[in-house]
Amino acid sequence: MMQTTPKPTREKRRHTPKADLSNLYQRAFREAFLKLDPRIMIKNPIMFVVLVGTMITALLTVNPALFGSYEGGNSYLFNGLVTLILLFTLLFANFAEAVAEGRGKAQADALRSTKSDSIARRILNDGSLENVNSTNLRRGDRIQVIAGDMIPADGEVLEGVASVDESAITGESAPVLKEPGSDVASSVTGGTRIISDELIIQITSDPGQGFIDRMIALVEGAQRSKTPNEIALTVLLAVLTLVFLIVVATLPPIANYINSPVSITILVALLVALIPTTIGGLLSAIGIAGMDRVAQFNVVATSGRAVEACGDINTLVLDKTGTITLGNRLAEEFIPVNGHTAEEVAAIALAASIFDNTPEGKSIVRLAEKMGATLSFNPETAEGVEFSARTRMSGTDLSNGGEIRKGAVDAIRGFVRSRGGQPPNDLQSAYEGVSQMGGTPLAVCEDREIYGVIYLKDIIKTGIRERFDQLRRMGVRTVMLTGDNRITAAVIAKEAGVDDFIAEATPEDKIQVIQSEQAQGKLVAMTGDGTNDAPALAQANVGVAMNSGTQAAKEAANMVDLDSDPTKLIDLVTIGKQLLITRGALTTFSLANDIAKYFAIIPAMFASAGIGDLNVMGLQSPQSAVLSALIYNALIIPALIPLALKGVKFRPLTANQLLQRNILIYGLGGVIAPFIAIKVIDVALLFIGLA
Amino acid sequence: MNFIMKNQKMPLLLFLGLLLNVAIAPGVYAASNGDLNRSNAYAIGLLGIVIFGLAIYLALVIMQPEKF
Amino acid sequence: MLQGFFQIVLFMVILVAIAPLFGRYMAIVFLGQKTWLDPVITPIERLILNGSGVLSAKSMTGRQYIQAVLISNLMMMVFVLAIFLLQNRLPLNPTELNAPSWDLALHTVISFTTNTDQQHYSGETTYSYFSQMGGLGFLMFTSAATGIAVAIAFIRGLTGKPLGNFYTDLIVSITRILLPISIVGAIALLIAGVPETLAGPAQITTLEGANQTIALGPVAHFEIIKQLGENGGGFFGINSAHPFENPNNFTNLLETIIMLVIPAGLIITYGILADNPKQGWLIFWMVFILYAILIFITAWGEFQGNPLVNNILGESQPNLEGKEVRFGPALTALWAVSTTGTMCGAVNGMHDSLMPTGGFATLSNLFLQIIWGGQGTGTAYLFVFLILTIFLTGLMVGRTPEFLGRKIEKREIVLASIILLVHPIAILIPAAIALAFPETLSGISNPGFHGISQVVYEYASAAANNGSGFEGLLDNTLWWNLSASFSLLAGRYIPIMALIFLADSVARKQPVPETTGTLRTDTPLFTTVTAGAIVILGALTFLPVLALGPVAEAFNLIPTL
Known part of the structure; x- marks a missing residue:
């Protein structure tokens, strides 16, 4: 079996796997239809309710008198339009998810291309070599790689000294020297290429379990399990959906009592308008996009939970050298x-x-x-x-x-x-x-x-002080660990603006610091690279291992930074927060929108009850009012896809300032925006003669 | 929902069909004062069952959100 | 109108002055500190509860606490139900009343045990003195004390303390809070002219020479706990509109104030127990403003009067239908908003006769059930809304939401959400069923939009454990007694269970230290957001019903608006 991987040119490998985003939208478009399968939709409670509603209105399009006859003419057209708009609502939501997944997949494909199956030389117990497919390698196997080979899986160098090109995963073009025994230089990552000499490597991960595999799974969303906050939010959204289901389902007897019966189509429209479809349609896209963003930062996270936890970090434990100061004095x-x-x-x-x-x-x-x-x-x-x-x-x-x-x-x-x-x-x-x-x-x-x-x-990294200031404003305390003597440490701590420091620190001190912070209920993040950092990485709530670090450190951490840049933790904190903010903001926006939708649909529904004065937007007719509200409801999803994918911008403000800002934009904005938008759509409907 | 439905799909459907035929549709028909014909009554009865099913489904989501 | 305005303002000043005193006193009681009543009460407690150990019982887990609440309440129900069904063989029955029907008795027992006191009967012609005093009077104390105990357990849990012992808190609520105030209040009412006698009805020959039977009874003591405990079940059918329950402006003022002091004071109590009086005050003012707005809406509507009547009169007169002239529109509006807000349910005028604006305000009170809220439970519901707001806003500042240093996670949201679900289930579903069969079930006396208000009000009143009636509903039927009982039980015990589990789960959490990244909940900004969330969540759930009830009625009454 001859598997030749084309030798990639330097230019192509300059940066981290460049995701191929061509055809993204075509593919997402196709996916959006495939995802209409009820067996898939049932995983998204809110959109599943919309799906059921769409089916009901579809039946009503075929036979408008299915549930008895109601006043009001051309109900074929009206029911058909409602069905169409609901269908688009579903498609838009699916599209959002598909785009997010598509970007993840593209990222994953790019990664995977670095890692195509290859033949590895396994060393047998008697010392002879055997050619095996790289996918058959198991943890503990020993293999030999020589210049020009792709390293087939993550492993630990046992013998030999060689330079390895890790640009495929780190984007760093200079080759890295690998040799056994040393802390940092003895681990190799699958998918990288050995460019000189030869190495004997012990495989440390089973197939499909390596870092790249984990990253692929995560960005593809295949193994994406919901994060704790996402689960809590799902509960809240399901409760609101159930409340609105009860509200709408109990309306017909009440409306019949005062002799202003409401057609089932309008009831379905009301239900769909009220349930939080905006956030329901975008929720999974937000989560997937969050993972994607982590991957774009060249960080492998083992779970979404860890990324979300970044946003909650109270204390950041950092090594001085390489993090706060340049490695070189x-x-x-x-x-x-x-x-x-x-x-x-x-x-x-x-x-x-x-x-x-x-x-x-x-x-x-x-x-x-x-x-x-x-x-x-x-x-x-x-x-x-x-x-x-x-x-x-x-x-x-x-x-x-x-x-x-x-x-x-x-x-x-x-x-x-x-x-x-x-x-x-x-x-x-x-x-x-x-x-x-x-x-x-x-x-x-x-x-x-x-x-x-x-x-x-010691040269303190430029801009590090500002970053610590930002962290402090976010409520994150920074603790610097250093082997330096107290006096030096105190000076550097002051200059860099960290909140606390531990001088003459031993690796045991790291665990102690973490444990004592955790005992106060704080969440602690730390970075590490050495083998003796492993226990501390495991102890920390968020442990980020440097890719240059040892295998032990990477195993213990829940994230691996492929660029080995410790300050990246600050970016991870931002991503974690952004994830939560985006969810919270869109939920608030979605709920605030309901007020305008009520004012559009309720007067239209009960026009015969004489509450026409509630039609504050002055919509043309009951029909156009319902259609406008539904069209707004559908269009707001694609309109917010970019925001869901990019995330709401996080600003390092105090919680109160942030709340004030976001509540004005997404709360108050969410109340006002739909009034304007629905009115505009109504005018447009009048223009095309559908009012 | 699959985890509930899988084992008892047939009995459940039979039960719901029976319920529709014996209780719900005649009930709807009776409550309508003759505004509806029989098939309307069955359609509304079915709709009621669908809504009830949705409510149960949402209650399951609330209890075990991890599965969704 | 000016006079009415001054009456309302004076009342509010008194409320703001004394509610905190009660709040502080309750905090002292539940912190187990010394109070100035100790020398009097401790010996009595010792005498009655000697050796039972109930006053120093150990703290319960959530499950134990709920078991205690449910079992004790069930026992009380059985006990009082027995009294009702046997009342013709029991003493103190001067008018020789027969036992009520089983469904009425059941409804009454459930209604009083749940601190609702919804009445599908007239007290003076249905229940004997013994039933009223021994049965209903007993439940008025225990149901109010149950509410306070649950609220205190909830607050303790939120602040990370053990929940406490239900029986201890129940007894302490009665001996340290309800009884002392009731005794003083009853004497004040007695002096102001409320009767307290075991003699039978008086036979009077009127000026025209006709014979009239005037119902009397042990009213004064019944009246005060009715108001203080947010019970609301009147001794007489027409409740505090009756001149023997509420003879004059002084008793009216006393009765209005006394129904607000515990719910309003408990918010301050919370602030003290949580070691954050500022937050207590902010919530107090938030509720106060919502309360003031509703009073304004109601009073404005009453002073505008009924346009149909005004057209005939040719001048603008306040709406006096269904009101006691000695109270007038302002005090009736004030009472109506207070009694529906606090889940008291006593009335000093007929809510059925309020203008649609009043119907809107009173229904909104029942739906939201936090504008002061019921005895104990109201404060707890406030915190449920607070928790839900914290969840959303907490996400918006990019942290796992925290309240009082404890994380709000899935379990808390599930439990808080269940409370959100109770009202739609216990109000809208039975109301829809009743309205689906208007001839057979609903018993509506005023068809049309007003009929919707009547039916919805009845279930809202039951589910919110308020007990006031829109009236005009023929409600002593099997359907109404049983369906309202469902709403009563669902509206009372499901939230209580959820609250206790919620408190239990929060109490077990590891507290998180506060940083600048933590969202502070004791700021005007956050309180405003909470108010917005409460109004929006409530409006979203009940707007269609309100639109078809009072709102449609208002628009149809005033076509020129």
Whole structure:
């Protein structure tokens, strides 16, 4: 079986799977009709009631005297028109859902295309290789992948070092180095491509269970289970529908009593106008679109529940490095000690960093060169000393036996002592001074002589302060966790505008923070990437693992950020809130609309009861009043589809300001808008002679 | 609703048919004071059953919204 | 008209002044703190309830609480039903009345146990003194106390406390609240001229020389608990329009105030128990404004008078049909709105004779049942509306809705929604059936739009546990007694069960701390939104009926409007 995947060009893979949205509307249009199947409609209580109503009016179109004769001529035409409008109401609602699903499907297809079946080389127990279809791989299988292969499933690197192109899922074009044992670099995702060397991988997910599969299922809406708030809202909508069903069903005897009988068609029209069809038709589209939006942000959520929970978050636990500050600290200043000058420190720092290719090292070089420092030796003859976690320093060994080092102040102290030197007295104050500025101090020395301290400045991400301010206004408290000492942590916390911080934090502290917040009834979100973050991710109500993180972290989290951008949690909070706001706003709008519909239909229904003065809109005739209200009722659904799909814009205001704003737009607006719209439709009906 | 209907569809239909024939349609016919003919009475009776069915359906939605 | 205006304003000032006092007092009672009545009442309680342990019983779960309410109420019904059916063999029956029909007795018992006091009879010619005092008088205390106990349990649950013990709250409501006020009030009525005697009817020779039998009885004590407990079941057939129940303007003022103090005060009690007096006051003013609007609508209609009558007179006169001249249009309108708003159901004039605007206002009161609302239950319904509003508005600010720091989720919405469903089921369905068979069932005396009002009013009054009648309805029939009993029971016990389960479920929730992202419910904005939600939800449900009843009647009465 030869399955060749065309080698995608770079351009095409620059961004996250570009969804193919052509034909979206044609397909949705077709779907809208297919969804009229009562077995599908029964899943949507409100629209199911409309469907039953449509069937009744359809019967009445065929035989207007089915339920007895009523006054009023051309009821064939009228019943037919009502049936048609009701049918369109259903189609519009189905269309809304189909468009949302279609976008999800397109997104999913794009993802799926990265993941077509391929042949994988499974390693058998005796070490020999066996070609199997990738769909037959099971958790625990070991496979070999070589340059050019598609990695068939999520897994953990056991052996080998290789670069992997993850652009298919992250959009990041630079290849990523994968190797076993390290926290971040040892996990691979199915659908990515190995572009050099080879790896032995242990599969960590069964087919259909990988991240991409989960994301596909979610955006397609296939596995979409209702979120808690959606369920509660469904109850409320069903109750209102039942109330209106009773109201309408009990009307005929009352109307007959005063000898102004009402035709069943008008009763069906009244019922459909009253039940909250607007929100009923758009509810599932809102939910699917919400998931879609999460996917567009390049986040894989394992459930809609988790996305909704984002909107309720009270506390956000964030790592400092990579989230609040740029991962790379930059050299800011050289602080001399023991009578040396800053220029001397710069020269030594330059010498110590010349082989250091980390961003920090490069920034030291840049700063030193800016201060005019030059190398006093030929780098060709010297040798770099790599940083290691044990020594906590790096540096350069000169050909003449000189040892130049830079590193953590403690480590350098130890080094100097071991060479028989004595750390100068003013080293401590330099160290504290840097800490108090929120920086990381690195000491530099040559042999037994400490020259000074490099002030590595933590660069707080631009705009992060504003985002925390936004969060605070939304009522979300931020807690920063850092391994830094208290002084540094306090300074950074203040500068970044977080509400609280935990310094010298261990992974256990993370769980503790989360638990203590949860004990107060708060919902906690956190981001993490390391294996030792896994318990905390599982403990948090919303745990977002970085895609660059370990498999364990991803398993424990309920969301995975494919871009590995921790600040994305803030966007997720917004999406979660938007979901709720959109539902609430459209429900309010739908209910507020009922007032105008009542004023259109009730006077028309009981024209013979002498309540014509209630016809405040001055509609032309009972017939046009009913038709106008129904046409409005149908048209408002497609009119609101864009809003349902995009979501009501969330503004970081306090709850009260937000309520005031939304109640004015969707509550008051929902009362007024239909009065105008129904009147306009009525005039239009008069114009085309249907009044 | 399928989970209720599946097992007892036939008996339920028979029961409703019986009810319509014996109680509802004659009741509607009697209440109408002769404004309606027999088939109207049956149609209205059926309509009543449909509305009652819808009410039960909505009550189920209220009790177990997760299933919908 | 000016005088009527001043009467109403004076009344409202008194209400606003004293309702909070009662509210605070009730809060103290249910917080179990010391009150100035303790020295008097504690020894009496000890004497009567010695050793029963009922005053320090332990808190109940929701299920236990509901069981206690249902079982105790059922026992009371059986007990009083027995008294009625045996009244011709029991003492204190000077007019030698026979036992009423079984369906009337059943309806009366259910109606009084549910704190409704809908009467399909005239008291003086149907029930003996013993039946009235021992049966009805007993139920008037217990049904009112049941309502208060449920409301307090509900408030406790909402604020996250244990629900408390039903029997304790029932007893405390009677001994600490209903009895003391009743004793003082009854004495005041006695002084103002209301009779209290066990002697039989007086035989009088009138000025024209005719013989007349004037019904007497132990009225004063009956009257005060009738008003205070939102019972409304009059000793005499025409209720507080009767000169022995409500002889003058002083008794009228006292009786009007006394029917409002507990429902109005309980809102303040809630604020104190929830540790948020501000919210209590905001809700108080919200209800007050709705109440004032309805009084204005009703009084305006009465002062306009009936255009048909005015045409004949050739001048504009207030509508005085069915009113006691000693009260006049203003005080009758005030009473009518108060009695339908508080689910008291006593009347000092005939609601059947109100102008359509009055019919509109009184029916709206019954439909909404929160414009002060019934004894205890009214406050609870207010919070149900509040919860539903919180749900919608909470979504609109992008958070899972919270009330008093507890999340409103599916279970709460289901329970709150059930309460929304009770009224359409218990009012519209039986009304539709009755109107479908107008000749056989309805017994309407005024056909047309007014007939619709009569029928709908009767069921609304039953379902809202109000008890007042639009009257003019021939309602002592098997159909009316049984169908109204259905509405009475559904309107009383389904909401009570839902309320207690709701409180129980909220109380078990982990409280959520308040942040700036939390929607505050004690703001004028939120209170306004709640008022809007109440009016819209109520209007959406009952507008068609109102349109065909009072609204159509009004338009047809005043074709030139």
